Amino acid sequence: MIDWLTIIIVIILIIALLVTNIYILVYFCHPDDKGSCIGWVLKIIVIIGLTLSWIQVLLLPLDVSNNRTFGGGLNMRIFWYIIYIITIVYILIVSPISSSYYEADDSWSCKEKICHSFCWFFIYFAFFLIITIILYASLGKADIPINRIQCYYMISVESSFSDITFTSCETNSDSLRIKVNIIIYAIAVLLFVSWFLFALFGGIGLAAVPIDLFCSFKNRPKHMRSSEVERRKQVLLKNVEDLRTLGKEVKILESQGDHKRFKFSSKRRNYDKKVSQFRAGYKLVDDEYKIVNAQKEARKKGNCVILLYYLLIPAGIIATIFTLIWLIQFGLSYFYRKNGRPGVSFLARMYIFFNDHDIAFLSFFIFSLLSLYLLFCVIKGNFKFGVRLLCCWQVFPMKKNGTYMNTFIFNVTLILLASCSITQFCSDCLEDYVAFTDINMIFNVQIRYLKFFKYFYEYHIFQYVMFGIFVISLIYLLIRPSDNINNVLKDVPKENKINTSADNLK
Numbered sequence: 001m002i003d004w005l006t007i008i009i010v011i012i013l014i015i016a017l018l019v020t021n022i023y024i025l026v027y028f029c030h031p032d033d034k035g036s037c038i039g040w041v042l043k044i045i046v047i048i049g050l051t052l053s054w055i056q057v058l059l060l061p062l063d064v065s066n067n068r069t070f071g072g073g074l075n076m077r078i079f080w081y082i083i084y085i086i087t088i089v090y091i092l093i094v095s096p097i098s099s100s101y102y103e104a105d106d107s108w109s110c111k112e113k114i115c116h117s118f119c120w121f122f123i124y125f126a127f128f129l130i131i132t133i134i135l136y137a138s139l140g141k142a143d144i145p146i147n148r149i150q151c152y153y154m155i156s157v158e159s160s161f162s163d164i165t166f167t168s169c170e171t172n173s174d175s176l177r178i179k180v181n182i183i184i185y186a187i188a189v190l191l192f193v194s195w196f197l198f199a200l201f202g203g204i205g206l207a208a209v210p211i212d213l214f215c216s217f218k219n220r221p222k223h224m225r226s227s228e229v230e231r232r233k234q235v236l237l238k239n240v241e242d243l244r245t246l247g248k249e250v251k252i253l254e255s256q257g258d259h260k261r262f263k264f265s266s267k268r269r270n271y272d273k274k275v276s277q278f279r280a281g282y283k284l285v286d287d288e289y290k291i292v293n294a295q296k297e298a299r300k301k302g303n304c305v306i307l308l309y310y311l312l313i314p315a316g317i318i319a320t321i322f323t324l325i326w327l328i329q330f331g332l333s334y335f336y337r338k339n340g341r342p343g344v345s346f347l348a349r350m351y352i353f354f355n356d357h358d359i360a361f362l363s364f365f366i367f368s369l370l371s372l373y374l375l376f377c378v379i380k381g382n383f384k385f386g387v388r389l390l391c392c393w394q395v396f397p398m399k400k401n402g403t404y405m406n407t408f409i410f411n412v413t414l415i416l417l418a419s420c421s422i423t424q425f426c427s428d429c430l431e432d433y434v435a436f437t438d439i440n441m442i443f444n445v446q447i448r449y450l451k452f453f454k455y456f457y458e459y460h461i462f463q464y465v466m467f468g469i470f471v472i473s474l475i476y477l478l479i480r481p482s483d484n485i486n487n488v489l490k491d492v493p494k495e496n497k498i499n500t501s502a503d504n505l506k
Contacts, residue, residue: 013055013058013062014051014055017050017051017054017055017058018047018051020054021046021047021050021051021054022047024050025043025046025047025408027400027401028398028399028400028401028402028403028408029043029401029403029405029408030401030402030403030404030405031401032404033404033405038101038102039405041098042098042102042405042408042409043405045094045095045098045409046405046408046409046412048090049090049094049095049409049412049413049415049416050412050415052083052086052087052090052416052419053375053412053415053416053418053419054372054419055083056083056087056416056419056420056422056423057368057371057372057375057419057422057423057426058368058371059076059079059080059083059423059439060367060371060423060426060427060434060437060439061351061360061363061364061367061368062076062364063076063079063080063434063437063438063439064351064355064363064433064434064437065355065360065364066437067436067437067438076437076438076439077438077441077442079438080438080439080442081183084183084186084187084190084420085183087190087416087420088128088186088187088190090413090416091190091413091416091417092121092124092125092128093121093125095409095412095413096117096120096121096123096124097117097118097120097121098117098405098409099120099406099409099410100116100117100119100120100121101113101114101116101117102404102405102406102409103406104116104117128189131189132182132185132186132189135185135189135452136182136185139450139451139452140179140180140182140185140450140451141177141178141179141180141450141451142177142178142180142445142446142447142448142449142450142451142454143175143176143177143449143451143454144175144176144177144178144445144446144449145173145174145175145449146173146174146175146176147171147172147173147174148171148172148173148174149169149170149171149172150169150170150172151169151170178446180446180447180450184442184446184447185450187420187442187447188447188450188453190417190420191420191421191424191443191447192453192456193417194417194418194419194420194421195421195424195456195462196462197378197414197417197418197421198374198378198418198421198422198425198462198466199421199462199463199465199466199469200381200385200466200469201377201378201379201380201381201382201385201414201418202374202377202378202381202418202422202466203381203465203466203467203468203469203470203473204377204380204381204384204385204469204470204473205374205376205377205378205379205380205381205382205384206323206326206327206377206381206470206473207323207470207473207474207477208377208380208381208384208473208477209319209323209373209376209377209380210316210319210320210323211474211477211478211481212380212384212481213312213315213316213319214312214313214316215481215482216309216312217309217310217312217313217316219291219482220291220294220309220312229292232288232292233292236285236288236289236292239281239284239285239288240285242281243278243281243282243285246274246277246278246281247278249274250271250274250275250278253267253270253271253274254271258270258271259271283383283399286399294309319373322369322370322373325347325370326370326373326374327470328346329346329347329429330429330463330467332344332345332346333428333429333463334460334463334464334467341431342429342431342432345430345432345433347370347429347430347433348429348430348431348432348433349432350363350366351363351366351367351430351433352432352433367426371422371423371426374422374425375415375418375419375422378414378415378418378422379411379414379415381473382411382414384473384477398411421462423439423443424443424447425463427439427440427443427444428443428444428457428463431444
């Protein structure tokens with residue numbers, strides 16, 4: 001029998017997610033995308049993608065509640081199948097088609113844009129489909145380890161069966177080979193790709209989020225002399241002119257058709273690098289402008305504007321605590337193990353305590369905060385990696401009332417893809433908490449022991465790589481905490497005629 005309390009929680013959760021996603025879209029959306037028909041279609045796509053990413057992470061405690069505390073009777077395995085099938089469709093079909101259509105040349109007809117979009121979709125989808133079918137046909141079996149226990153006993157002919165005497169028991173390790181279905185294997189392939197992004201960007205983000213918050217407070221607007229304010233304006237104006245020069249270079253490359261060339265050609269890679277430089281430079285210049293403008297506002301309206309920056313201190317402390325919690329959980333899960341299991345449950349024990357004492361909402365709330373923090377770390381790590389290594393990765397920073405739909409789609413796709421590995425990471429770290437759940441059966445029983453994939457999960461390769469990236473990022477960011485715009489614009493040619501008047505900054 002279905003527990004109506006579980007149904008109510010699901011409905012409230014979906015409504016809250018939709019409201020949050022709509023607010024995010026309205027807050028960041030560029031005015032140019034607010035009126036067009038294609039803009040509205042892409043907005044719906046963005047909202048669906050964001051909702052899918054949150055639901056993936058937050059369904060895990062619901063799965064636990066359904067199987068432990070509430071006994072809701074919901075078939076969570078069907079829920080998970082539906083979520084991951086829609087996720088695969090979104091990443092392989094919806095995202096490339098919508099993004100390619102939006103970025104197509106404005107001079108093209110609607111038919112040409114559609115053909116261009118479906119070409120990119122076919123490339124992504126065909127590659128994923130071929131890889132999945134080949135691997136599934138050859139390696140689509142899971143060898144699940146089991147223990148066989150044989151006990152020997154003695155019974156006297158003259159005695160009753162109640163007088164049975166056990167003499168000894170033997171335990172033999174064995175494995176049970178099963179053939180997983182194609183849906184499970186498609187999820188496994190998607191999860192494998194997702195782990196590369198989470199290990200890289202998640203490791204960087206765990207170190208970058210708290211450091212960036214404290215750096216933002218350190219670089220906050222301060223009471224400065226007029227000469228110092230003027231100097232910062234001059235530096236900002238110079239960076240703006242360099243950015244304008246870089247923008248002209250990008251326009252020239254577009255006029256030459258470099259943005260339409262093959263993705264891995266030298267001219268296309270050079271164009272993509274210039275675009276990444278421009279996006280990163282624009283984000284850093286905009287941040288500096290906000291600081292200078294806040295100093296200007298503070299002179300007129302008092303210190304209220306500057307005082308808002310002090311909120312970054314508690315935010316940085318909270319981010320540091322969240323990072324430390326995940327590091328402790330990580331160490332106890334992968335560096336301190338007993339009999340192949342985490343030596344100390346830590347978070348799992350706390351969640352189970354809340355569930356057993358009829359305050360499951362606390363475990364749901366804390367788990368949601370910590371999981372969503374990992375998603376935020378992925379976004380931060382993506383931008384941090386792109387700014388420091390522009391030649392390797394494009395950045396798509398989001399700005400209030402200045403974010404175009406292609407940037408939205410990129411970031412939503414990244415979040416959605418990373419949420420797959422975050423869900424698996426949480427279920428792996430919290431084995432005791434997720435025991436008896438359907439997602440545990442999918443991740444830690446079937447996918448975990450699939451041929452080829454099992455070596456990455458059995459030896460926790462991705463987790464150790466993520467920890468190593470975190471350590472390297474922490475050391476590097478402590479030495480060079482701030483994103484230097486001079487490094488982003490260092491190879492931009494300088495124009496001879498630059499108006500250095502600070503009045504242009506008004």
